[in-house]
Amino acid sequence: MDRYPVQKMCEVLAVPRSSYYGSLEKTTSKRELENQELTQEIQRIHLESKSRYCAPKIHKTLSNNGVCLSLKRVQRLMRKAGIRSITRKKYRPFPSKEKVVQLGNLLKRDFVARVQAHIKRFKLLTGMGNSQEIIEKKNILVDKGARKVFILGQEFIFPTREFDLLVFFMEHPNRVWTKELYLHDQ
The missing domain is CATH 1.10.10.10 (Winged helix-like DNA-binding domain superfamily/Winged helix DNA-binding domain)
Structure with missing residues (x-):
């Protein structure tokens, strides 16, 4: 890197010099730090619930704890961290293709x-x-x-x-x- 001047490299790569110097001193933003803290809190709540809580319940728990954020943000952070709740498929009855057969009166009772x-x-x-x-x-x-x-x-x-x-x-x-x-x- 010391062989070529920064100005020449930026001209060849069509990158402004301010971007180059900005990338050298890159720090994480306040929003990114907040997202990291929230992700840790979401993971903690998720583990406490034995992986049962989904985004709406985690959002409600965070709101009850005084953290102000939207449901969509919780969903996005959960998706980014790979956090999913345990879901069971609900039983949905399906119609049988068999015809209903009427059985005879086995007890011979007159109802x-x-x-x-x-x-x-x-x-x-x-x-x-x-x-x-x-x-x-x-x-x-x-x-x-x-x-x-x-x-x-x-x-x-x-x-x-x-x-x-x-x-x-x-x-x-x-x-x-x-x-x-x-x-x-x-």
Whole structure:
């Protein structure tokens, strides 16, 4: 290097002399020093979490410790240092290509009879069997006098208008109603 003058070398390489002298006295910037400190802090938090924390949690931990920086900066520093969290793929069910096969009734049980027996027992226990205003369709019992609705033995509360509509439709089954027909029939 001492054989050639600095000015000639800079002219040949098309580099300003100030750049050459600047590279001789190069120091790390304040930002780079801060990034190094932050990277060490990120690594410490990451190890404390047993490599479970990702950038948002590390960012939140740093913010709680009083360090003011953006999430993107944490992400960039983690990427630069090669820090990654342990991630597990979430189970995502996928549809089966097999057709659903309906199996036969191996126990030979009549479930409809059992439901009807439950309904009869329920009527006796609640006293609904005494009421003359009971409508029963399939698994639905409506006691018009007490204004109660039971579906499979469980009581459901309906607002007044919805209760009246349910009673109307149960009293007039197998018919399509328009609003005009319904209002006219009332």
